[in-house]
Amino acid sequence: MKQFFRIWIGFVFGICMAGAAPLQVSALHPLMADLARQVGGERVRVFDMVGEGGNPHRFEPRPADMSKMRDSVLVLAAGKNMESYLGRLRESLAEVTILEVGHTIPSLMVGKDEVYSCCPNHGAGSLDPHWWHSISNMSRAARVVATALAEKDPDGKAIYQANASAYGKRLDELKRWAKSELAKVPRGQRKLVTAHNAFAYFAHEFGFQVIAVAGLNQEQDTAPKELAATIEAVRKSGVSAVFPEEGASKKSLESISKATGAKIASPLIADGNGHGKSSGFESMIRQNVTSITQALAAQ
Numbered sequence: 638m639k640q641f642f643r644i645w646i647g648f649v650f651g652i653c654m655a656g657a658a659p660l661q662v663s664a665l666h667p668l669m670a671d672l673a674r675q676v677g678g679e680r681v682r683v684f685d686m687v688g689e690g691g692n693p694h695r696f697e698p699r700p701a702d703m704s705k706m707r708d709s710v711l712v713l714a715a716g717k718n719m720e721s722y723l724g725r726l727r728e729s730l731a732e733v734t735i736l737e738v739g740h741t742i743p744s745l746m747v748g749k750d751e752v753y754s755c756c757p758n759h760g761a762g763s764l765d766p767h768w769w770h771s772i773s774n775m776s777r778a779a780r781v782v783a784t785a786l787a788e789k790d791p792d793g794k795a796i797y798q799a800n801a802s803a804y805g806k807r808l809d810e811l812k813r814w815a816k817s818e819l820a821k822v823p824r825g826q827r828k829l830v831t832a833h834n835a836f837a838y839f840a841h842e843f844g845f846q847v848i849a850v851a852g853l854n855q856e857q858d859t860a861p862k863e864l865a866a867t868i869e870a871v872r873k874s875g876v877s878a879v880f881p882e883e884g885a886s887k888k889s890l891e892s893i894s895k896a897t898g899a900k901i902a903s904p905l906i907a908d909g910n911g912h913g914k915s916s917g918f919e920s921m922i923r924q925n926v927t928s929i930t931q932a933l934a935a936q
């Protein structure tokens with residue numbers, strides 16, 4: 638009877654575990670949500686706090702977000718001061734583990750004399766938070782997330798590690814593809830003239846130079862002096878195309894294009910917040926690499 642009871646308990650326990658609720662994870666950056674899904678697979682349920690098209694630079698958690706995070710075993714931030722509100726968040730979520738995924742990834746700094754940055758938190762001389770534009774960094778981040786998930790759910794350790802390594806292999810493939818595509822761009826054209834100063838890690842990985850300027854972002858009225866400086870910078874760089882943000886002022890774009898002869902290329906996705914088809918890390922890289930190659934490669 639005792640034996641039967643043990644088997645019965647084992648059976649019931651087994652059923653409970655098989656139907657166990659997935660681990661709840663929240664992400665403060667759309668690409669960290671994507672990463673948690675890649676590594677966690679079916680064992681995790683991910684809440685993307687910022688969501689498609691949202692702006693992780695300006696995110697402020699609402700009460701509903703706070704309660705989702707409170708119910709999560711892990712909250713993923715990009716780190717490197719991307720989420721400048723993290724200190725306050727830690728105070729209100731003392732019982733939840735908040736992981737800065739990019740923390741151990743080598744940093745690049747925003748140049749001391751760079752005028753144009755993504756937002757007031759990431760100005761000249763500060764840490765550049767956009768580490769996710771390096772494919773190698775993202776592979777490394779996958780291992781960081783696998784370790785963090787395994788700490789919360791030791792039974793899933795082997796699965797998280799296997800998922801991270803399979804994802805890493807896919808990213809190796811993606812990097813090879815990106816390199817061969819970008820090789821089509823002549824050396825003298827390997828410059829990204831853009832408004833959102835977000836591509837330093839990308840440039841570092843693929844041998845490009847970033848030239849951040851005014852007049853390509855969503856601000857409607859670029860001052861004539863700034864516009865003149867942009868036109869001068871574009872002329873000096875000799876690039877055949879510049880990369881606006883989505884929703885950039887048509888008027889500014891037209892005057893830049895007219896004055897310099899540079900084409901206006903498709904917008905680049907800076908913060909991993911692409912919509913629909915372009916959401917997620919791999920799609921972001923594919924779209925950006927394709928836009929860059931199409932715009933700058935020799936015709």
Ligand SMILES: [Zn+2]
Pocket residue numbers: 694755756757758759
């Ligand atoms: Zn910023």
Ligand SMILES: [Zn+2]
Pocket residue numbers: 694755767833835907908
């Ligand atoms: Zn940004």
